Amino acid sequence: MDMMAVATIEHDAELMLRVREGDSQSFALLLAKHRAPVIHFLYRMIQNQAVAEELAQEVFLRVYRSRASYEPTAKFTTWLFRIASHVALNHIRDGKHERNQESLDQESDEGMSRQVASEAPTVEQRMVREAKFEEIRQAIELLPAKQRAAVLMHKYQEMEYSQIAAALECSESAVKSLLFRAYETLRAKLAHMAGRE
Amino acid sequence: MNAKNNQCPMQNGNAEILLSYCARSLEPEQTAQIEQHLTACAECRAWAAEQQTxxxxxxxxxxxxxxxxFDAALFARIAAAERTSAWERWTSPVRQFFQGGMGWRPVWPAVAVALTLVIALSIENPFRTEPAGQTVKLEAQEIEQAERALEDLEMLRQLEAPEEETSL
Amino acid sequence: MIIRVLIITLGLAGLGLWAQPPAQQARALEKLRRMDPEERERALQDMPPARRRLIEQRLDRWNRMAPARKQRLQGSFENFRQMKPEQQENLRSLVRKFNETMPAEKRVDGRRALTHLRKLDPEARKKFLASPRMKDRFNDGERELLAEMAENMPD
Structure with missing residues (x-):
């Protein structure tokens, strides 16, 4: 872990301790820093932006409500993603994880048009990219929820095994096993994309 | 098993080191070791290439x-949660009184507050209009009133069908 | 017994006033809206930052609203103001329940259903709520909540 990372940990924990003392400005700073990672994680878990934002609100509300009992025993990000994982896994477990077909179509269209907008590709290129995007999305969606959470934290948040283990409340070896199985599945589904545009 | 296989992460069940290599999270020394191994091991090379894909x-x-x-909605939820807990704290003795769980004494502060409010607010005519051109000043109590009005407006806005939002 | 009745009466009066007469709320909002930015900043400077930001964001949203929508919401707010304090509080708590118990994507449909329900008479409302489409989308508790909200919303 480099010095910059250590400084970041201390800074976040320090901000959270200030929130505990009633400084809401520090909460706004923490929110500004972690808003996007949390929402993006939840979006990739649930694959519905509106629900992801709703769940992210729940996450930050829980952070705020826990301020009085907050102790900087773990890295702030780990603690935050433990809450986020809980919220996402509970949401999926409770069977609320239904993608609304209407919003799915809308999301995919919007997401894909955003992806291609800046590069102005040909229709063919665009279709290839859309198909690729959909394939990746589906491959991740089909992973078991805990494997999905582990992969998303590993890939997009660049969290270490120990942090993912703390966030998912399991052992490091369990995380390695989760990740290995998840990547095996993804490799089987996505490896054919090698060299493809 | 030859010397090469002893170092092979795939052979000795240590594939996560390959994962870490692909994630570029290994120390330089370990990275060099894995790179050296990859030049000799086709299986690991294929695995790493697939992982990169x-x-x-x-x-x-x-x-x-x-x-x-997003932030506005979150702060609204926090403010609502805080108001609810403050309201619950304030009304707790009164609620306990009505539930018969408490004597008379703790109710007196609530009665005093109610009386003060009755007297203070009855002095002012709530339907008075602001004279035009006068410097606008806002008392702390008025800020809370405006805040409450904005909250109610926000609630009513949220209750409209999403199609109505296009006119925002 | 008389003292107890007196306390209950005073308590209720106090609670009614604590809820703040809507006319005062609307007037305070209008004053805040008419302030220039510096004046407003000074007026709000002692507030906790989170609440201050929320007020500013809501004011900004209100100011940016299209006139037609503003007028429509003003009408609803006016009608809401005419409701008794306990009816207002009841609606606030129903909306809180709606926001807390329904997932976001369902609330979108919920708002559409509410808009439709408010146009219907009681008999038609019952029919609509019992329709297969509504039963398919909302469970019993959610449909009950929507019915209660439609019943209690201002015109």
Whole structure:
């Protein structure tokens, strides 16, 4: 872990301790820093932006409500993603994880048009990219929820095994096993994309 | 098993080191060792290449933009939660009194507050209009009133069908 | 017994006033809206930052609203103001329940259903709520909540 990372940990924990003392400005700073990672994680878990934002609100509300009992025993990000994982896994477990077909179509269209907008590709290129995007999305969606959470934290948040283990409340070896199985599945589904545009 | 196999992460069940290599999270020394191994081991080379493909594919999955009013909605929920807990704290003795769980004494502060409010607020005519051109000043109590009005407006706005939002 | 009745009466009066007469709320809002930015900043400077930001964001949203929508919401707010304090509080708590118990994507449909329900008479409302489409989308508790909200919303 480099010095910059250590400084970041201390800074976040320090901000959270200030929130505990009633400084809401520090909460706004923490929110500004972690808003996007949390929402993006939840979006990739649930694959519905509106629900992801709703769940992210729940996450930050829980952070705020826990301020009085907050102790900087773990890295702030780990603690935050433990809450986020809980919220996402509970949401999926409770069977609320239904993608609304209407919003799915809308999301995919919007997401894909955003992806291609800046590069102005040909229709063919665009279709290839859309198909690729959909394939990746589906491959991740089909992973078991805990494997999905582990992969998303590993890939997009660049969290270490120990942090993912703390966030998912399991052992490091369990995380390695989760990740290995998840990547095996993804490799089987996505490896054919090698060299493809 | 030859010397090469002893070092092979795939052979000795240590594939996560390959994962870490692909994630570029290994120390330089370990990275050099794995790179050296990859030159000699086709199986690990293929594994690492597939893993890179998966990650490159995952990189293509961009996140969605976040709603502009995310923070506003969150702060509204926090403010509502705080108001609710403050209200519950304030009314707790009164509620306990009505539930018969308490004597008379703790109710007197609530009665005093109610009386003060009755007297203070009955002096002012609530339907008075502001004279035009006068410097606008806002008392702390008025800020809370405006805050409450904005909250109610926000509630009514949220209750409209989403189609109505296009006119925002 | 008389003292107890007196306390209950005073308590209720106090609670009614604590809820703040809507006319005062609307007037305070209008004053805040009419302030220039510096004045407003000074007026709000002692507030906790989170609440201050929320007020500013809501004011900004209100100011940017299209006139037609503003007028429509003003009408609803006016009608809401005419409701008794306990009816207002009841609606606030129903909306809180709606926001807390329904997932976001369902709330979008919920708002559409509410808009439709408010146009219907009681008999038609019952029919609509019992329709297969509504039963398919909302469970019993959610449909009951929507019915209660439609019943209690201002015109």
């Amino acid at each position: 998966v990650w490159a594919a995952m990189d293509a999955w961009e996140a969605e933009p976040i709603s502009a009013d």
